[in-house]
Amino acid sequence: MRDGYDVVIIGGAVIGSSVAYFLTANPDFDGSVLIIERDSSFAQASTSLSSSSIRNQFSNPINVQISQFGTQFIRDFAEVMEVDGDKPDLGFHEGGYLFLAQTDTQVQILRENHAVQKSLGADVVLWDPGQIKTAFPHLRVDDLQLTSYGQSGEGWFSNTGLMNGFRNKARAQGADYLIDEVVDILRSKDQITGVALKSGRSIACGTLVNASGPRAAQTAAMAGLTIPVEPRKRSIFVFDCATTPEGSATVNRGRLPLMIDPSGTFCRPEGQYFLAGTVPADDPMVDWDDFEPRHEEFDRIWMDLANRSEAFEAVKLVNFWAGxxxxxxxxxxxxAGSHNKVRNFLFANGFSGHGLQQSPAIGRGISEWITYGEFRTLDLSEIGYDRVVRNEPFLEKAVI
Ligand SMILES: NCCCC(=O)O
Incomplete structure (x- = not known):
């Protein structure tokens, strides 16, 4: 291990490892890379606890494009990430997302989003309630006006597979990983010069990347910087159904896509079971070490799903967790991008539930910024730190 690196990345889960992969894969980058991770088990990483899916159905063109790159990257993952003959299979199931709209406002948003998505080549269709009833006879559709379905390019895959694939390939390409905790960031005026570690060591760096997930604000504060990111708890429930809710074999082989109910509850197949979550009614910042699932949320999820389909009336909970x-x-x-004054401090933070699916494009973008001082493929400047300085939200209408 050296005393200094060209790039130090704080956080070794999917975002940090994606940045490390793209840096070390680029022949134009000839620097050294160190990833520092505080928890070698990744047991509490947002990556490990994610509901593990990807969609193109966003409202902002840049978010659609970020996911379109992610989809293709996940499709190609086994070949691109091969290390010593080992091809990581992410088990990508392109089952699609199905958004359900009930109110006039929801219909308008779905139509506007659809126009944006289609203009970028996304494979999405709008279905009326009759069409959705034909595809899924078990669904109750009387309260719905319109639905939007991603026919390809959307689905679910292995979260830890994505992280481990990035990590193994980055390592094979020369990145170093260190299990330790950053306890201070060394700064001289508007320049980051290194990090101090819990073990007592200090490591110098040319560029520092904040990929520390829900702890992003703590990391930034060590450099005297601020970022509006805090941990919010999301509980996930996996359940079995007494009656399998079958649909038309032409749509996701008869199984439900990832369905987003107007109530905010979402549900998708998970092997022989189903996985579900919801937007909490009360959504405060939580302690960084609080991973106790909110068990009461399952009552609401169950009610929302049973209202939507008789098949969800008799269910048995088989697993649950909170991330x-x-x-x-x-x-x-x-x-995503550089601090406005401390230019060698880069953020890849605040994903708000989209980190896994956005990790390929954001890792690539951050690596371009480090290598070239600019974004070369997707221009990520509208989702950079400057909007935080200006206090100008970049709103995304399709948030789950
Ligand atoms: N974040 C939970 C569902 C995944 C998504 O937003 O696409």
Whole structure:
């Protein structure tokens, strides 16, 4: 291990490892990379506790494009991430997302989003209640006006597979990983010069990347900087159904896509079971170490789903857990790029529940910024830190 690196990344889960992968994969980057991770088990990482899905159905063009790159990257993952003949299979199931709209406002948003998505080539269709009833006879659709379904490019996959694939390939390409905790960031005027570690060591760096998930604000504060990110708890429930809710074999082989009910409850197949979550009625910042699931949320989820389908009336809970969103309190969107004054401090933070699916494009973008001083593929400047300085939210209408 050296005393200094060109790039030090704080956080070794999917975001930090994606940045490390893209840096070390780029022949134009000839620097050294160190990733510092505080928890070698990744047991409480947002990556490990994610509901593990990707969609193109966003309202902002940049978010659609970020996911379109992610989808293709996940499709190609096994080949691109091969290390010593080992091809990581993410089990990507392109089952699609199905958004349900009940009110006039929801219909208008769905139509506006659809126009944006189609203009960018997304494979999405709008279905009326009759069409959805044909696809899924078990669904109650009387209260619905319109639905939006992603026919391809959306689905679910292995979260830890994505993280481990990035990590293994980054390592194979020369990145170093260190299990330790950053306890201070060394700064000289508007320049980050290094980090101090719990072990007592100090490591110098040319560029510092904040990929510390829900702890992003703590990390930034060590450098005397601020970022509006805090941990918000999301509980996930996996359950079995007494009666399998079958649909038309032409849509996701008869199984439900990832369905987003107008109530905010979402549900998707998880192997032979179903996985579900919801937007909490009360959504405060939680302690960084509080991972106790909110068991009472399952009552609401069950009620929402049973209202939607008779098949969800008799269910048996088989697993549950809670993870943290790295919640951006300004606008629920990722903050990607350099601090406006401390230019060698880079943020990849505030994903607000989209970190796993956005990790390929954001890792690539941050690596471009480090290598070239600019974004070369997708221009991520509208989701940079400057909007935080201006206090101007970059709103995304399709937040789950
Ligand atoms: N964040 C939970 C569902 C995944 C998504 O927003 O696409």
């Amino acid at each position: 943290h969103y790295a919640f951006n309190t300004l606008d629920h969107n990722v903050i």
